[in-house]
Amino acid sequence: MSTSTIRLVFMFCICILAPVIAWPLDSCRECHEDGQTMKKLGYPGFTVTQGEVETQSGMPATCSDCHRGNPSARVPGEAHRGMGRLMPVARKGFSVMTSPRSYPLEFGTNPAVHLIISTDKEGKKVRDASVTAILYHDKRGDTLSQNFAMMEQTCGACHKREFAEFSRSTMAQNGKQSQYKGWLDEQRGPHNCGPWFEGNVTAMRGATAQPFSDQAATLGQKSCSVCHVGCLDCHYAPQLKSGTDPTKGMHTFVKTPSPESCYGNGRSSVCHAGPEDRRRGAGYFGGSFSFPEGGTPDVHVAAKVGCLDCHESTKSNPAIGHAMVRRQAQHSCARCHGEIVRNHAASLHKNLTCEACHIRNVGGYQGTYWGPGKLAGAATPYFKFKAYYGTMAEPFLIKDQKGRWIPVKPFPMAVMNQTSSPFKPGLHWRFPADLPDLKRTDDAWAYVGLFDSLPENNKALLWIQLDKMSHKYGPGRGCDSCHGDPQGVQRQQVAWEYNDPGALPFNGSHEVVADKSGLFIRAIRSEKIELEPGYTMSALAPWVYLKDAWQVKGDFSLPPLRDRKGYAALKSVPMGPGKHHIIH
Known part of the structure; x- marks a missing residue:
């Protein structure tokens, strides 16, 4: 049989069999790529194509690779079962608001709180005042802390080494704050941020002269956990779509965390914005992050020097481990200010930082x-x-x-x-x-x-x-x-x-x-x-x-x-x- 005859037979078989082959269904794309379907369902703002996601994220992952869910189901409730999604946290009870949102994330002009959750009130779209925090889907809905199972199944499925190193890092283990084991810890002392409630409630209750309920302890821990990071806090950078830059949009990711991500990336005073500008009062960005508002920013902001330009991380030292950042950064001053550092070391004030x-x-x-x-x-x-x-x-x-x-x-x-x-x-x-x-x-x-x-x-x-x-x-x-x-x-x-x-x-x-x-x-x-x-x-x-x-x-x-x-x-x-x- 000639090569051309074999080719014809093969094409004939494909044509005959194609209607009965069960090609894998991706209901995520079937719905979310169809603007008319999403409009009929009442969620036009959640229309997005696989191509847009890949261009913005820089990754070839599918919807279910990052969000899980069940892409083989056509009924929304079944398709969304187990799916990771944005988690607005309610002021009352610090509970995650699980009802479907009518509007996607929106963006305001205040850099400290530019991520906005909207809702309908008396027929008008308004900012949802019941939301006190915005968390991503690599957090747990019950404790608001890191969801390592979700991270391993999503980000960690492709970034195995990074996930393994992150899991052992100080950030992932809440390594500093969790060492404050109550108000009377002899090793660390009482702290402005308060104690780490998890695992320490029994001892704290014995040293507290007033009733200290489980509910109060749980809420205290949630208020701590909301600040502590997962993969998305550092690498996810949602922003407005751009008519000229297709990489900008709701699914934008960055390889190197930006200084803004260290400051919560528009989700109020979380991450380092809280301890730096709110507590210490000598933060990096100043301006709308300051308390009182309008403080002078660090001079390095105008020079576009980022956090990881001074603080050693895997960016400058791969051996340090993913998500490990060297807190002390004094030695990095010499990289840009070598002569000044040498003169200072020889001056009368050499013992001043x-x-x-x-x-x-x-x-x-x-x-x-x-x-x-x-x-x-x-x-x-x-x-x-x-x-x-x-x-x-x-x-x-x-x-x-x-x-x-x-x-x-x-x-x-x-x-x-x-x-x-x-x-x-x-x-x-x-x-x-x-x-x-x-x-x-x-x-x-x-x-x-x-x-x-x-x-x-x-x-x-x-x-x-x-x-x-x-x-x-x-x-x-x-x-x-x-x-x-x-x-x-x-x-x-x-x-x-x-x-x-x-x-x-x-x-x-x-x-x-x-x-x-x-x-x-x-x-x-x-x-x-x-x-x-x-x-x-x-x-x-x-x-x-x-x-x-x-x-x-x-x-x-x-x-x-x-x-x-x-x-x-x-x-x-x-x-x-x-x-x-x-x-x-």
């Missing part, structure tokens, strides 16, 4: 108090009254465990209704100096004591938060900001506004002083406080009763100058300190 001089105007929390309140609609002894927002013009300088001067923002903290305390008054470090950079922070805290002089919520455990400032680089602080006082006293007046549940907004202020005898937070005062029903003054403003209690002994002063006349003369000469190797 770069950020000690180049970080100013630190905002964020200027006080935080954990007391009885309501979290996600449920009563809890541990609600975080945190919105004491203001700006400290100059951070305080303290010596770290290696003898370097670092910038910190001292602010008062308390947790109410403790039964005991194992801590000794004074300065403590969160992590020992001999831990490697990947596992250590340079944060400190100062324990004050247990106090009973409150009308309720007694045995208040007081401490001073002393997080290290690491971002918001800018022009250096003036010489007098450190050396203006002959005795090396550091002093700052801080004004703030409270705008959290429990009371109508009110303004106030306090003074922070660091000298040879200790560290003091004094003269905390405010305008009249009008409480909301069901709240107590001792829970949200214990300073009203405790007054100047926030103080610890120790030498927190700066080294006084021996030659004040020489200092004055040197300051008057342009570039004088640099020429004499006083500074770089």
Whole structure:
């Protein structure tokens, strides 16, 4: 039989058999690629083609490769069974909203909260005010924490090595925050973010003087878990479709996480936006991420220097492991500022870190108090009254465990209704100096004591938060900001506004002083406080009763100058300190 005859017979067989062959059905494409079908179903905004997804994501994956589900079923309920989807989290109960959404993700203009969930209200499309957080489908709906099974079956099916390394990483294991095992953990101390509730509730309940329900503990853990990452938090970058760039759209992915993804990528103050701009008050982006809003961004933002340009990761060192990021980034300064770093190392100020001089105007929390309140609609002894927002013009300088001067923002903290305390008054470090950079922070805290002089919520455990400032680089602080006082006293007046549940907004202020005898937070005062029903003054403003209690002994002063006349003369000469190797 000739080759042409064989070819004809083969084509004949194909034509005869084709109608009875059961080709695999992909109901995802059958519905979602058909705009008319999606319109009839009431979800026109969810029309998308496989080609668009591949172009935007840069990956050849199918719908079910990334979202699971059942593409062989034509009935929507069956086709969507087990499917991973966007998870809006409700303010009440922190429960995932599972009802089908009429609208896809939308985009606003505020970079801090530019991802929007919309709903219908009185016949109009409005932003859904019941949504408090937006999570992706690599999180669990019950705990809001990482869903490793989903990650392994979706991202991990193609990116096996990356998933394996991520699963062991500090980020995936919530490695830092999970070490705060209650308020009385002797190794790490109490923390502004609060304790890691999971696995620690029994011990915490035994040390809590008020009822502490399972529901309160669960909601407390959910509020922690919402910040901790999966694959999509770093690599998924949804955005508006572009008429000129087909890679931009709802399915856009990036290989190298952007600085915006480190800051939650438009999902409010989650990921690093919370601890940097909200808590420390010296964040990278500033602007709408700042508290108070409008803070100056780090100078590196304008220079388009990203997080991973300074913080070592697999981008610069593949051996470090996927999702591992080196917290300490001081050594990277020399890559761009080599001469300055060399001059600094030879200067009189060589024991000051770069950020000690180049970080100013630190905002964020200027006080935080954990007391009885309501979290996600449920009563809890541990609600975080945190919105004491203001700006400290100059951070305080303290010596770290290696003898370097670092910038910190001292602010008062308390947790109410403790039964005991194992801590000794004074300065403590969160992590020992001999831990490697990947596992250590340079944060400190100062324990004050247990106090009973409150009308309720007694045995208040007081401490001073002393997080290290690491971002918001800018022009250096003036010489007098450190050396203006002959005795090396550091002093700052801080004004703030409270705008959290429990009371109508009110303004106030306090003074922070660091000298040879200790560290003091004094003269905390405010305008009249009008409480909301069901709240107590001792829970949200214990300073009203405790007054100047926030103080610890120790030498927190700066080294006084021996030659004040020489200092004055040197300051008057342009570039004088640099020429004499006083500074770089």
